[in-house]
Amino acid sequence: MKRYILLFLVFTAISGYAQNSINNYKYVVVPEKFNFLKQKDQYKLNTLAKMFMEEKGFTAYFDNADLPAEIAGNRCNALNLDVQEKNGMFTTNLTVLLKDCKGNVVFKSKEGKSREKEYNTSYNMALRDAFTSLNDVQYAYNGNIQQAVATTQPATVAVAVPAAVVATPVKEVSVSAAIPVVKQAEGTLYAQSTSTGYQLIDTTPKKVLTLFKTSQQDYFIADNGISNGVAFKKNEEWFFEYYKDAKLISEKLLIKF
Structure with a gap:
């Protein structure tokens, strides 16, 4: 029983870290084309994703742009944004992922949904719905990217980060305000x-x-x-x-x- 309790506590700590370690990153790189689509920036989804990340406070670049030296010299200084689609018969389902340079998922949104029939409208609304998950996460770049990249023991980091979150329970102001x-x-x-x-x-x-x-x-x-x-x-x-x-x-x- 103690073993299961310990595993549960470690999992909870790591989950907290995954939702809050976006604070270690200033930059995010957005692909010019998502894998589930056929064209670059189809339905303006890539542009929309970049806009949402900039609204959150990140400095965002498309992956086909001239990247600043801080990213070009070390891609681990930036998060990589991805959007995944789950096939649905009557709904469009999209999930936003933010990954580090090693492919580890740092943030995963809820599954954004839309029942609109027109693809353009449906994909836009589903992506907007998925990005509402970021409203529940306080983002403020802390400059600790090098420390975060160098860390190889997630459990150790996971214990420290949630404590900082509890100490600063600042509620994010909604866009509507x-x-x-x-x-x-x-x-x-x-x-x-x-x-x-x-x-x-x-x-x-x-x-x-x-x-x-x-x-x-x-x-x-x-x-x-x-x-x-x-x-x-x-x-x-x-x-x-x-x-x-x-x-x-x-x-x-x-x-x-």
Whole structure:
């Protein structure tokens, strides 16, 4: 019985370490293509994953980019992001993994799910759902990456890290609490219906924004070709919100459907 209790305590300690050792890393490398997809950045999932990691406070790079010397000289200085898909008949199921340079899983998200029929919308919503797991993890880079990489005895590290977590029970502020930088509408946009939602065009005419339907009325996943975010109706006004340089931007929209 004592043996089983000891194994349980060690497993619990290691699990705590896996969820919190992301603090040892400043950088994360995102692949330009996930294995379960056929094209690079298909459905904008890779861009979306990179954006979420930057919102969390990491410095993120695509694996095809020119990496800084700190990473290029030692890939163990960065986490590697991966997304795995579990086949489902009526649902899209995605799980986010953060791995160290040896392939050890440092963080594993819950299984994000979506029942949307359109692939673009379904994959986006499932990935967003999976990334909500990061809301439960406090991230603050502690500069201990070299010590973490050099460690070869996980059980020893596991005993120390949870103690630090208990000593600093700071609850992470949710994204919804962020104060946005508001931009006024620049002109009327005209909505053209598509199979997945709408495309908004100006008087040029030029496509300004693509809206993807969700299960919520007057709430869309939005993409302007540079930034991914959400578009929604509030107090009879439309807004497009996204993150840029770790700041929440809220653009007012004048839409004519």
